[in-house]
Amino acid sequence: MKLLVINPNISQDVTDLIEAEASRSIRPTTELSMATAPFGVAYIETRAESLIGGYATLQVAAQHYRQYDAIVVAAFGDPGLNALREIMPIPVVGMTEAALMSACQQGGRFSIIAISQRIQAWYRECVAAYGLGGRLASIRALDEPLQHIGQVQENQGERLIELGRRAVEEDGADVLILAGAPLAGLARSVADQMPVPALDGVTCAVIQAQAMADIGATMPSAGSFAAPPCKPCQGLPEALTKLVGRQ
Amino acid sequence: MKLLVINPNISQDVTDLIEAEASRSIRPTTELSMATAPFGVAYIETRAESLIGGYATLQVAAQHYRQYDAIVVAAFGDPGLNALREIMPIPVVGMTEAALMSACQQGGRFSIIAISQRIQAWYRECVAAYGLGGRLASIRALDEPLQHIGQVQENQGERLIELGRRAVEEDGADVLILAGAPLAGLARSVADQMPVPALDGVTCAVIQAQAMADIGATMPSAGSFAAPPCKPCQGLPEALTKLVGRQ
Amino acid sequence: MKLLVINPNISQDVTDLIEAEASRSIRPTTELSMATAPFGVAYIETRAESLIGGYATLQVAAQHYRQYDAIVVAAFGDPGLNALREIMPIPVVGMTEAALMSACQQGGRFSIIAISQRIQAWYRECVAAYGLGGRLASIRALDEPLQHIGQVQENQGERLIELGRRAVEEDGADVLILAGAPLAGLARSVADQMPVPALDGVTCAVIQAQAMADIGATMPSAGSFAAPPCKPCQGLPEALTKLVGRQ
Amino acid sequence: MKLLVINPNISQDVTDLIEAEASRSIRPTTELSMATAPFGVAYIETRAESLIGGYATLQVAAQHYRQYDAIVVAAFGDPGLNALREIMPIPVVGMTEAALMSACQQGGRFSIIAISQRIQAWYRECVAAYGLGGRLASIRALDEPLQHIGQVQENQGERLIELGRRAVEEDGADVLILAGAPLAGLARSVADQMPVPALDGVTCAVIQAQAMADIGATMPSAGSFAAPPCKPCQGLPEALTKLVGRQ
Amino acid sequence: MKLLVINPNISQDVTDLIEAEASRSIRPTTELSMATAPFGVAYIETRAESLIGGYATLQVAAQHYRQYDAIVVAAFGDPGLNALREIMPIPVVGMTEAALMSACQQGGRFSIIAISQRIQAWYRECVAAYGLGGRLASIRALDEPLQHIGQVQENQGERLIELGRRAVEEDGADVLILAGAPLAGLARSVADQMPVPALDGVTCAVIQAQAMADIGATMPSAGSFAAPPCKPCQGLPEALTKLVGRQ
Amino acid sequence: MKLLVINPNISQDVTDLIEAEASRSIRPTTELSMATAPFGVAYIETRAESLIGGYATLQVAAQHYRQYDAIVVAAFGDPGLNALREIMPIPVVGMTEAALMSACQQGGRFSIIAISQRIQAWYRECVAAYGLGGRLASIRALDEPLQHIGQVQENQGERLIELGRRAVEEDGADVLILAGAPLAGLARSVADQMPVPALDGVTCAVIQAQAMADIGATMPSAGSFAAPPCKPCQGLPEALTKLVGRQ
Known part of the structure; x- marks a missing residue:
């Protein structure tokens, strides 16, 4: 195709x-x-x-x-x-939709790990528009201004992993979604450091x-x-x- | 202002x-x-x-x-x-938002009277996005293709009034919203033929x-x-x- | 009128x-x-x-x-x-209803700043009864017994402003509602100290x-x-x- | 006691x-x-x-x-x-609350059979306030003005039974609630004519x-x-x- | 019977x-x-x-x-x-159902006190399936592996009471449900140490x-x-x- | 695999x-x-x-x-x-889950076409448990006792197609799900008689x-x-x- x-x-x-x-x-x-x-x-x-x-x-x-x-x-x-x-x-x-639909087939509730604080409201409304607000455990986001959008993975990788772990432990996430095209590929490299499946929006x-x-x-x-x-x-x-x- | x-x-x-x-x-x-x-x-x-x-x-x-x-x-x-x-x-x-917020201050549930069948899904999603899906009694719509969008009031006035009456009697609407800019002004002229307040989106x-x-x-x-x-x-x-x- | x-x-x-x-x-x-x-x-x-x-x-x-x-x-x-x-x-x-309907036209989610802990359950049920529970970011309240209901603004002004700021930063509020008639007029005087619109119930x-x-x-x-x-x-x-x- | x-x-x-x-x-x-x-x-x-x-x-x-x-x-x-x-x-x-809580322990969804059209909105809001709107299959009501509130059972008994049957067949009710104190005792006498449990609010x-x-x-x-x-x-x-x- | x-x-x-x-x-x-x-x-x-x-x-x-x-x-x-x-x-x-229905008749929102972290997701889904997710203030749970399931009350009694108190103070619970058959009888003995009604699932x-x-x-x-x-x-x-x- | x-x-x-x-x-x-x-x-x-x-x-x-x-x-x-x-x-x-997740990626609301009246309550609860009750337009079902579960497609094919058409026209379905393993393969053969995508649970x-x-x-x-x-x-x-x- x-x-x-x-x-x-x-x-x-x-x-x-x-x-x-x-x-x-x-x-x-x-x-x-x-x-x-x-x-x-x-x-x-x-x-x-x-x-x-x-x-x-x-x-x-x-x-x-x-x-x-x-x-x-x-x-x-x-x-x-x-x-x-x-x-x-x-x-x-x-x-987003593809990641949510895939996440739903792997667990009960999912969390979204995002690249900026500001982006959270828009994501939350997007999840709600798909009717899946009830399955959203949390959105957690980086809280520093992004310098180079194409390099956020290298610069913030450890912090993103930490956000994922907290979403599982504190928010009850069964699945993580690493959100935002600038994170494309990250899930693949951090999968073994995450306690639950970590989904990549592009992959999904x-x-x-x-x-x-x-x-x-x-x-x-x-x-x-x-x-x-x-x-x-x-x-x-x-x-x-x-x-x-x-x- | x-x-x-x-x-x-x-x-x-x-x-x-x-x-x-x-x-x-x-x-x-x-x-x-x-x-x-x-x-x-x-x-x-x-x-x-x-x-x-x-x-x-x-x-x-x-x-x-x-x-x-x-x-x-x-x-x-x-x-x-x-x-x-x-x-x-x-x-x-x-x-829409102004009409919904005004309708909520005049009754419990509202119905939307619309100018085409196709338009209903978009309206319903719009009401839901405002978090007011639970107060939507119904959307009722004309079911004939529109010939002249600027003349829908003259051509379809009686039918629109009838839709409003049925929304009150059958769907439990406390307030009607005559939806779509092509209906601007209609509420003013049909108010006395409606059993409940009929709101005009432009007015609101x-x-x-x-x-x-x-x-x-x-x-x-x-x-x-x-x-x-x-x-x-x-x-x-x-x-x-x-x-x-x-x- | x-x-x-x-x-x-x-x-x-x-x-x-x-x-x-x-x-x-x-x-x-x-x-x-x-x-x-x-x-x-x-x-x-x-x-x-x-x-x-x-x-x-x-x-x-x-x-x-x-x-x-x-x-x-x-x-x-x-x-x-x-x-x-x-x-x-x-x-x-x-x-309340007027403040909620006004808040909804200024942002996505709102928080209510209240004058006592006890009052929160009643407010939350009130918001839910209007069908707007999904847009309530939080209710935050003073936690000391009120001495003089007519003087709560003078005695607790700074604390109320602080509650508002936390509602924005921690709870994701886009709009604040300063709730309770004893706070009438407060929003007008603290508007410039608040990071988002602060609504007064009486004004609304x-x-x-x-x-x-x-x-x-x-x-x-x-x-x-x-x-x-x-x-x-x-x-x-x-x-x-x-x-x-x-x- | x-x-x-x-x-x-x-x-x-x-x-x-x-x-x-x-x-x-x-x-x-x-x-x-x-x-x-x-x-x-x-x-x-x-x-x-x-x-x-x-x-x-x-x-x-x-x-x-x-x-x-x-x-x-x-x-x-x-x-x-x-x-x-x-x-x-x-x-x-x-x-109401006692009847709802009892109904929930006998089936998935319940319908309320009421004595007047006007009463339905208030009942629906009451059920919603208890958080049980999702289990309400329908409210069906008599549609004639009540002559003698104390004699509604005798005058309207057959009609009430018919409303109950339709709630089961058309609305998917697993349990019926015969609502309103004027119906006290009716459930007891019509139980054998109803296809599902019919609850009396007073009894409950x-x-x-x-x-x-x-x-x-x-x-x-x-x-x-x-x-x-x-x-x-x-x-x-x-x-x-x-x-x-x-x- | x-x-x-x-x-x-x-x-x-x-x-x-x-x-x-x-x-x-x-x-x-x-x-x-x-x-x-x-x-x-x-x-x-x-x-x-x-x-x-x-x-x-x-x-x-x-x-x-x-x-x-x-x-x-x-x-x-x-x-x-x-x-x-x-x-x-x-x-x-x-x-569970009996405890929820009893709790709803004693307050607005309830919290569940559970015996293990893992058990929470299942309980939350169970409450949601009954349509009462909106009345669930929180689930709080012990966070240590259970040694002897029949002795959890003796070993963890104080900790369970503490969880209940926090559910009231921090989560807004009006009623507590001590969940899990291994806690049968606990509510009876700790009732006077709890600030709100504490329900026993077996009793209910x-x-x-x-x-x-x-x-x-x-x-x-x-x-x-x-x-x-x-x-x-x-x-x-x-x-x-x-x-x-x-x- | x-x-x-x-x-x-x-x-x-x-x-x-x-x-x-x-x-x-x-x-x-x-x-x-x-x-x-x-x-x-x-x-x-x-x-x-x-x-x-x-x-x-x-x-x-x-x-x-x-x-x-x-x-x-x-x-x-x-x-x-x-x-x-x-x-x-x-x-x-x-x-079911696979069909729902696929349907959600093809339209706004879906209807389920089922093989018996009795089966509907269980299906509705299943959709609700996945958090997708808000996207369910309707469930429509055959209303005759099933003679041979393995032959329901041949015996009831026309009736099933008719149910699908009504779900689109009357209930607002954007996608149809032909539900139940006994219908496996039917979607493939009736796709061209359906006005919207018709999904097969087994395929999905x-x-x-x-x-x-x-x-x-x-x-x-x-x-x-x-x-x-x-x-x-x-x-x-x-x-x-x-x-x-x-x-």
Whole structure:
């Protein structure tokens, strides 16, 4: 299968991290392509930045989806995921959603380990929107300003492991989710230092994207995820105009 | 006070409807300005269209907010509301949220009367995101394709009233919300045919915007609605770049 | 508009505090009248005291409502609010409900800062009854016995500010509500020492009462907030007998 | 044990129905005393009437509790229950709460069969306040105005049985609760016509009151059901003054 | 009435503790019989052990129920309770459920004091399955490995009391539940050292079993707790075969 | 990978249906083995039967797990799933859980199409236990007694398709789950007659089992899904004794 992984923010070094981990996780028969948001911010921590990143992701998806079998939205918090799922005629998978659904199959409650204090509210709302707030044991986050978003693993690795351990011991987590594309690949290297399964959002997303393709479910012609009714539009990029106006 | 009302979709006739109702609802001392999304779709029914409309609204707000005391996002479903509230240094009010908060002060459970079947899932998720799913008695919607979005009141007025009556009798609604900017002004004309209060989203939004300004709450310097941390960005319109990059 | 603000407890000095803050918050065209419960307790901390205060408020309202456009129940916890809303033919607004609805329009989660430990359970149940338990970040309260209920602001001001700061930093509050009529006016004076908006229940209540009057919603003739069916009664004060028995 | 059953409304014929059923349900060693609210309404359907009934019940309890081991509040909807439980030094049991707790031990979800349409909203809020909204299959109610509250069983018996059957077949109820003191004794006579257990609120209340006495739990000196802190009061009946002011 | 109390684990010394407390709690007219699981584990802390204990309890119940009026499942967590309630033609009561239902009638929120850290997740899921997660203030547990399950009261008594006090002071518990059959009888001896009612699961279970028998509800012929449809089976013990196959 | 699929009921013809669909769904490199419960009932509709089936599944798993990389519990309702997940040192996946997690990645709300009326309560409780009750649009079920459990697809195919269509149109389902092992393979053949994706529990389970193995998460050494503490046991089958007693 051909898989398009879209990084909703503009950081090429984060795209590289995602690509490295995705390459390690896919099956040999899966062809991986990467795309980076052409506009937006360096990394996404807030609802405002998620709106920008979501719209950028929608544009990238509209341009390229025809060559692919599935799309992964590769920022934790899943910017634009539901919008893409509605309008794309192929499966769309999000890092957060895929990690949550995988975590739920490995334990009762999960904790999210995040890269900044500010990011927590957005993550919590995201988990709640999926209806899984009752299974969220906690969100724990680094509390220092990030210097280099592409190097957070090296700089903060020990601290992230410590946060994970406390989530298990103090918050009752059965599974940990190392959240945020800048942490892509970390779970793989710290697994043996964690007392419970530690999931990588990128890993979960590409594996669930493959799973969704395997399930082979048809696209809906009814319900709230059928393609939106065709309607007049203006001022949109050409590829998006074609999708919205079905031209 | 100076109030900017932004229509997140591209329909000028809907903007006119909103303006007419907003003008009837504001205090004499409130100065009203209207803006229409420069790009997007004719009307918003889906998560995908809401993402487009939200981003357009964010752009309009970034360009113009400096001259205003408060902003109203004038599409039911509140596209981009939380993003704007985070990033704008003035109060931002949404049609749905304002209507729900007003409805809660007039009864126990409310029903939403909507203009299309498809729109219901998005509205339901919106109410749930505000934490008020438990007070939603029902959403009832017209079930015919809309011909002219600016004329839905004339064409479907009787049917909308009937939906409202059934929401009260069969679903236990204490308050009705006539949802969607295309219905702006309808509540005013059908109030006496409804057995319970019928709220207009535009009316509620401008009145709550005035109330938020009256309360005079300061802008947060902490918490998840403080302005997002300044960070590198690229490819954004100039006004938005200034907000995101604090330049 | 003519606004009747009822203090459900017997403390005249608390009524004076409420009146002072209400006077600062209303529009010039709003005429303010105050009433104090003729029987009951010095301040309300428990479910039992709320029942007494609610019944006293109902009696006061029944006696005087004919001269007013709206009523405010001015004790946090809203004693008797739903009862009054059912039976009064004019809008009735509560301090807690108005503060919660205003807080929800300014952030994601709110914390309540309260004047006694004991009062917390009643407040939490009140928030839950409005369906907003999911948005309550925390309730934090003074933990010393109150000496003079009318002087709690002077005696405990610094401590209240400190509780607010901790609610933001440790509990994730986006908005603070300074709860309890004895704190009326405090938010105005400490706003600049708080990292997030700090709301005053009295301020919110009179502003929302004005908003409800502005919305101009009709009184329900159906649903669970229509006037209760007329029925036999005995032993009630004359004004209440007239309301219940419709005489 | 000595049990005081208080009817929160003024209808002596309803008190008689309650007494008859309570007498059939208690153990031989339980001494039963009845009291009827000295003021209030003929029967309670609304939040306003519940406030009146709750205050009347509090007064009756304050006057008489010293001679009893436990108190039953004998109106469905439990007017004043939590207030009495806080302030009385003996166990207090409510018809609704006792019926719900008994129903939960006999099945997964329960339905309430009620005597009027209007009463449903208040009942639903009551169930939700106990945290059991998730186990409420439905509330079904008679839809004709009640002529004689004391004769609703004879006049509407067949209709009540039919409502119960539909709750089981259409709503998924595992247990039925025949709600409202005017139905006291009905469950006993229709049990064999119901496909699932049909519970009588009066029966459940007196049996749970005996159970609470058997458990012999001590009264709390801490927590939110400890006796309210002693505080100044005025204008209250003598017995209530003694309780509130601990004189 | 004749009451069968089944210990779902294999520890005879725990059965003896249960019997001693049950004997102190029942009415003189209740005849008590004890049974111990013929297979399984020494004490139940996990979902896996609960499945084993539940199946053992089902077998014991199938063998002996004909001589009894009601059954008590006497392990906290209620292994197999719903299964037994479905298939037994007599009332079946569980320690956890009975304690929760009793606690709800004595306060707003309750805490559970447990004998091991590991046991907490299972208890929390059990409370949630009864729909009462919203009333659970906390679970607090001993944190040392248990040496002798039958002697945990003597060895850990002081520590258990301390956990209870902290649940009241720090977690807001109005009622405490001393959980786990190995604590049977403890509540009785520590009641005067606890600031709120402390409930014993065994006490509550036998008293609620008597109450369910007193209520005299009929067995359901419809709904999800009617006896399961008769169907082919194989390999089951004789008594269970008779129940499942109705032979 | 080597995958063990356990049918928790005794029907060999259902095992054959499961095997046929599993064989169609697995990757070429996955080796499939089937096992049928050695004792229990013909098909599982109730909590009692689920307890029996869960214990049988635990026994089968204990005997055979050493030769496998993952286990699938192949009855809708997931008998014993959490118990197996705790005690097995390899991933364990359930039909219901896997279908729900897959459905959540394809739409907002899902409906379950079931083979008998009676089965609905158990399914609803199962969905709720996973914390996903809020995303369940409805359960719709055949309402005739099942003659031959292995032939329900042929006999009732049209009726099942009709139930699915109504779930989409009337209940708002975005995804359908054809529930119950006796329907294994049906989704594949009716996909083109359904307006939304129709998921097969067996398909989802084997694909998610492969995904869990791909994710490669380690087994927990802490948290509530670590292997239960070793403890004394008696009377268990040899393989289970080894697991429980770690011998």
